[in-house]
Amino acid sequence: MSNPYFPKQIFIDKKSLHFPLTEKILERTSHIPTEIIENAQDLISDFGAKRDPLLLGKQTLLITQQRGVFVKPCPCTPGYIGCNYFIINTDLNCPLDCTYCILQNYLDNPLITVHVNTENLWHQMDLFLSRHRHHIIRIGTGELGDSLVLDHLTDRSKEMLGYFKEKKNVLFELKTKTTNIANVLESPPSETIIIAWSLNSARIAQEEERGAPSVAERLEAAHSVMKRGYRVAFHFDPIIRYPGWEEGYAEVVDQMLTKIETQKIAWISLGSLRFPPPLKEVILKRFPQSRILYEELIRGKDGKFRYFKPLRIELYRNFVKFLGKAIRDIPVYFCMESGDVWKKVLKKEPKGKEEVETYLSLPFGDSR
């Protein structure tokens, strides 16, 4: 997103009014109408009844507190191999508007939501890390929203990077589609911190990732971050079939390898389009022009729609071809794929998520 995001309206949960993060956000959004509310849940229900609650939700910021836990294991999906990743739920939802975004169905709350009770987060993080101190943890914030899209309002990344750069047994990842990297560039890099971009073919980025910067802009941002001394990562997820996908993805892989030094790439993940059945209705309603639903999507072992397996294998094999020799230097893994797909494409079949985790943490372990 070339222009930084600003909501059209801000709602503040009354009990969250006096947190430092609330004050910071309000200072930076003083031109935006603000309303203090008694009960965030009522507001969420009101939004739910609208004709396009998601679109309205993206224009609205809710400042509230996280009542549950901030840190959770990534739920992955039953029947496929995970990667033992942990997620930090600081902010929910995302002002970008990708056709395939799982959050459209995953969250009951359509508002862009910032949780301001940051002290609780650090307290929970300390406990979590001490419980997991005996092995390397991979953890990140980009699951229930984009890690950096609100960063000019919250400075979230600054705090995160400051906290995690001291941690020795953690690989911390920020995952974004944006170029909102000012705070990252200001913060000192560390071997344990990875800044990751979701990439797609230029056509998919343009047609299906509304509001997101172009692939070239994302790679430019990744280049700046790499030059600053960080390791970067790339997620080709979701890979989408369309007429001409081979050329489209060959091109983006080529651009990535031209722009970024392979030894600076911590990992690359590959995941083809998949989504729970109720999301189909949402996509049809919100994006009637999109064609992504009309390829051969079947129900996988987890009940979600995904491409018929031979078609997924074809996609992934092409990626391996596009990556060429670079694949020897970069750990490539699948997000939510089955053992036989790993074996057929990458010639290895991890026994479980722990093995994937070890595989991805190895370069970090080596370089320490």
Place this chain on the structure above:
Amino acid sequence: MKSENIKLDIINIKDERFRISYYFDLFALIRSIAEIGLIHPPVVTHRKGNVLIVTGWKRVLACQSLSLPSIPCFVFEGQDDLEAFRLGLQENLTFRTFTLLEKAEILSRLIQLGVTENDVVKGELSLLEIPQTLNHLDIYLDIAALEPEIKAIIHSKNMTYPVAQLLTEYSEEERRLLLSSLHPLGQNKQKELLQNLLEVSKRDHIPVQDILAGEDIQRIISAENLSPLQKAEEIRNLIQRKRYPTLSTWKDTFKSQKKDLEWPDDIKIEPSPFFEGEEYTVQFTFKNSDEYKKKLIKLNELVSHKKISRLLKSSPKKNNE
């Protein structure tokens, strides 16, 4: 409300402003009224010299076909149509639930009577056990606007909300063309046909009418040796193949490899659903230990056959797996 005996011939059944039910069978009700009389009086109201039915259409029509001269009715004396309609709704809710079409009709009447969409969402949607969103209201209103022939199929086939919703995505002309193919099929197959056809049309940018006018479909439609059900099934299969060409090729290959192996009919073998897992399921029945042993021996023979690996791969040669 006061109770009155109303002559049946003065009830104006042409004015349907409060009517929500159109598709029903009167037979059982006629028999019951003939045997034990009308237990539950309808509600009527006076409008400009006319007597209109607020609720109880079935009861009035049943009494008419029994040629009863008059029946007891409750009379709603207010002049506000919306109030009368809501009263009828409440009265119905006390003894029955509404069908999909009735719910659609109720919501459409409420909008016609001037209730705002937001008020319907907040009020009647929950009363009718429909999720309280404007999107749901939109779909019910679309269902209410369907043509009577289509509504008759929805009723007779007891179609569910998702199938009716799919029907609203087609144009009137497309629905008309589809009628004969939909009618013989069960609900799941109707849904599959409607969904696949729509998706093929959108994927290939070909109007539904052109797909249905295609030579392959027309050949099925004009085949004299096929029953309506067989035609509908063939059309469904054809559309499914168009929608899932690679998966269909895999299924065909599996079938032909089985044939090549002379796989016996009394032992079933199935790949995992959509070939997603690596497992296969074998199933057979037996009456006694001899039959059991025979089938195991046959299975062992089959597994040792050199062509078995082809069956278990099932991958069509041109595919690159």
